[in-house]
Amino acid sequence: MEPQIDIQTGQEIRVRIAPSPTGLLHFGTARTALFNWLFARHMGGKFILRIEDTDIERSTKEFEEDIVTGLRWLGFDWDEGPDKGGPFGPYRQSERLDIYAHYLQQLLDEDKAYHCFCTKEQLDVDRQAMQTQGTTPIYVGRCSALTKEEQVQRITAGEASVIRLRVSEGVIEFHDIIRDVVTVQSALIGDIIIARSLDLPLYNFAVVVDDYEMKISHVIRGEDHISNTPKQIVVQRALGFATPEYAHLPLILAPDRSKLSKRYIETSLNDFKAQGYLPESLVNFMAFIGWHPTDDKDVMAREELIAEFDLERVQKGGGVFNLEKLEWLNAQYIKRLPVGILVDELMPFIPQEWNTQRALLERVAIVEQDRLKRLTDFVESAAFFFALPDYEADLLAWKGADVSMTKGHLRAVLDILRNAPESQFTKDALETLLMPLAEEKGRGDILWPLRACLSGKKASPGPFEIMPALGKSEVIHRIEVAIEKL
Numbered sequence: 001m002e003p004q005i006d007i008q009t010g011q012e013i014r015v016r017i018a019p020s021p022t023g024l025l026h027f028g029t030a031r032t033a034l035f036n037w038l039f040a041r042h043m044g045g046k047f048i049l050r051i052e053d054t055d056i057e058r059s060t061k062e063f064e065e066d067i068v069t070g071l072r073w074l075g076f077d078w079d080e081g082p083d084k085g086g087p088f089g090p091y092r093q094s095e096r097l098d099i100y101a102h103y104l105q106q107l108l109d110e111d112k113a114y115h116c117f118c119t120k121e122q123l124d125v126d127r128q129a130m131q132t133q134g135t136t137p138i139y140v141g142r143c144s145a146l147t148k149e150e151q152v153q154r155i156t157a158g159e160a161s162v163i164r165l166r167v168s169e170g171v172i173e174f175h176d177i178i179r180d181v182v183t184v185q186s187a188l189i190g191d192i193i194i195a196r197s198l199d200l201p202l203y204n205f206a207v208v209v210d211d212y213e214m215k216i217s218h219v220i221r222g223e224d225h226i227s228n229t230p231k232q233i234v235v236q237r238a239l240g241f242a243t244p245e246y247a248h249l250p251l252i253l254a255p256d257r258s259k260l261s262k263r264y265i266e267t268s269l270n271d272f273k274a275q276g277y278l279p280e281s282l283v284n285f286m287a288f289i290g291w292h293p294t295d296d297k298d299v300m301a302r303e304e305l306i307a308e309f310d311l312e313r314v315q316k317g318g319g320v321f322n323l324e325k326l327e328w329l330n331a332q333y334i335k336r337l338p339v340g341i342l343v344d345e346l347m348p349f350i351p352q353e354w355n356t357q358r359a360l361l362e363r364v365a366i367v368e369q370d371r372l373k374r375l376t377d378f379v380e381s382a383a384f385f386f387a388l389p390d391y392e393a394d395l396l397a398w399k400g401a402d403v404s405m406t407k408g409h410l411r412a413v414l415d416i417l418r419n420a421p422e423s424q425f426t427k428d429a430l431e432t433l434l435m436p437l438a439e440e441k442g443r444g445d446i447l448w449p450l451r452a453c454l455s456g457k458k459a460s461p462g463p464f465e466i467m468p469a470l471g472k473s474e475v476i477h478r479i480e481v482a483i484e485k486l
């Protein structure tokens with residue numbers, strides 16, 4: 001059969017992410033989605049979402065919802081999918097059962113597949129025997145010689161069966177863009193089960209039918225699927241389908257190159273959102289797990305990634321997941337947000353009482369922006385702007401300075417600020433107003449008590465950053481509170 005797609009000319013690049021809704025959207029699936037999406041956008045191709053819910057018992061609508069929400073949040077806009085439709089739908093496997101049944105029937109009619117009636121007990125005994133002999137356990141072929149009539153008779157008699165594909169011995173070779181040529185002996189596969197019945201196809205069968213019907217040109221997926229590829233190729237050959245290009249992405253490893261802990265593997269992408277990460281940071285972070293641009297850039301926004309992404313530069317060896325790197329990147333992306341957008345992003349994380357104080361929020365966001373690693377950090381670091389914490393008077397004394405002296409210094413600051421118009425409550429103007437006093441009396445003696453009384457905290461941004469955010473009347477009030485305490 002002619003290939004459906006001319007891969008050489010780069011025409012009709014079509015890739016897919018094919019999650020099984022048997023769990024939340026995991027980091028690994030999101031990274032696979034990203035590489036598919038980057039490749040599609042770089043090549044001007046199509047990116048397709050297909051929900052692989054043939055495992056009816058383990059698939060749920062809630063998991064599908066989690067996956068779709070997460071992929072959408074990451075900004076991977078698919079061109080075709082269950083919600084969007086498209087020319088090769090439906091895009092949910094449970095809605096495609098008639099298509100699989102058609103191809104299964106075709107294989108049965110052509111005697112390329114057959115019903116197998118072996119019981120679990122028989123198969124267990126076979127498997128153990130082969131393991132004892134030290135050979136790869138494959139199906140022994142007990143039912144492969146049954147005639148069609150015998151198969152029909154046993155089905156009619158009510159015997160349970162599955163559908164197996166006849167796999168002849170030989171070499172299966174495929175090209176992998178990342179791994180080059182991969183060779184497997186089909187004798188190591190045996191006659192595989194492709195369906196439990198006509199309307200219950202298994203993954204390795206359904207995926208082949210779908211990739212063909214949906215004209216997928218490149219199958220880009222995790223390395224954990226590499227052992228499935230030869231099985232899918234024998235199905236393709238039986239059905240007369242062309243083999244797509246493959247690219248198996250490297251595993252994701254912990255920083256010490258051990259297996260990544262379950263904590264991260266099983267974390268839903270939506271939890272990263274709840275932890276205050278921006279989608280932009282995650283996209284950038286994930287892109288670098290197994291791929292690098294030609295130069296040593298670290299921060300690469302979506303558009304740059306699309307422009308530079310290239311499957312040829314994906315590495316074979318595992319890519320490292322380093323949480324500190326993610327936090328660092330997140331801080332970089334938070335710094336770059338226009339303040340209005342930063343405030344919008346902060347909204348889901350802040351207490352309700354702050355929501356109504358948009359102008360104050362924006363001023364505070366400007367102060368805190370460069371310090372945030374995660375959006376969730378804001379609540380703690382910015383709280384003092386919204387309510388002065390209770391603090392002890394000795395917080396105000398710089399290095400054990402005398403109380404009455406500290407009080408005098410705060411009074412002097414208060415006098416200057418009372419006379420300053422609101423318009424002077426900018427960082428530069430306030431510095432011009434107060435620094436001569438600070439130089440005269442000693443910087444620590446003036447600036448420490450001022451900063452401490454404004455924040456009520458041992459550590460905070462400096463007074464010239466805090467004051468413009470608080471505004472004149474609140475600044476005056478907080479200094480008065482401090483003088484009262486001394």
Ligand code: GLU
Nearest residue numbers: 018019020052207221225
């Ligand atoms: N449904 C499979 C999974 O969630 C992916 C299949 C594939 O990419 O071929 O792991």
